[in-house]
Amino acid sequence: MSKGATTKRAILDHAAEVASEVGLQGLTIGSLATRTELSKSGLFAHFRSKEALQLEVLRHARERYIDNVLRPAVAEPRGEPRVRALFGRSLAWMRGDILPGGCPFTAASMEFDDQPGTVRDFLVSDQRDLLDSIAQVFRTGISEGHFRADADPEQFAQDMLGIEMSYMHAHRLLRDPKAEDRARKAFEALLTATR
């Protein structure tokens, strides 16, 4: 990588962390300048507008998600082991093991669901891809004979995301020590219902 690309990547790592903590709307070139101790004009050279910055941060967070959650899960054997790996790594993502503020997509989805524009469009496309990925991983379990042939992969995807979201809420907002145990029980019940 060139020096410019390395610098930009380091800024985006930092920006994704800030966004995961205060939300995409709280992430401005001004706030990023304060946190990184870089000049506003230097940051403007990388991101010409707040919206461009928001989009680059989402793209960057998506790469972090693929590298830390999706790709290692898909490296597991097809079917139930792969579904379990995806769920376990998704909990880590929601918890904040990869980006310290938890999942920036969930937070941004709530922020931007009523705000038409390029950020919302990106989120819709990204979250459809996410649900498609869960459904696709689940389908390997149908073809391997681990789950019922008539199980609905899209239903499973929406249900699994729900378990992750209420886990994030109970763990990060309420700091409920039983949150993860409950999320894992809900996941086992969901798998049981697909057999």
Added chain:
Amino acid sequence: MSKGATTKRAILDHAAEVASEVGLQGLTIGSLATRTELSKSGLFAHFRSKEALQLEVLRHARERYIDNVLRPAVAEPRGEPRVRALFGRSLAWMRGDILPGGCPFTAASMEFDDQPGTVRDFLVSDQRDLLDSIAQVFRTGISEGHFRADADPEQFAQDMLGIEMSYMHAHRLLRDPKAEDRARKAFEALLTATR
């Protein structure tokens, strides 16, 4: 109600709508002045700071939730009918039937989970009350013999909230026409598992 109280209630109705659309952080006295066409100084007379405004909006939204979701559900017969009423009304709340931007608590929970202060403290207390209410409604189903005696009401509460959250995500962000059907199926599966 006095004229002042009536005016304040009308402002809070409007502010709760704005907050449910753009988030609590997007709700400022300046933005509220623009939307309501009231003067900033007039609004300052009602809410002395941005934080005071955010707290009053959350308290007001909580009243709307109690009036439109919790109280009518609790008026239903104890046990399964009451649990079903609570779920159905919760979907309407998430969808935006009561406040047009959907559930402001879910959005605010994501915004404020990493931001210590009075707003976060209010949300923690409020969301614990919410989960306690779901668990309490569920317990009436255990004592009526509709659900297993060893079913876990706190587990049910976290699971039901998860179904609502992924429904809100699929309906409001993705505009998925099957979102509600899937949420209802997930709820039936959850009830089946408690019998």
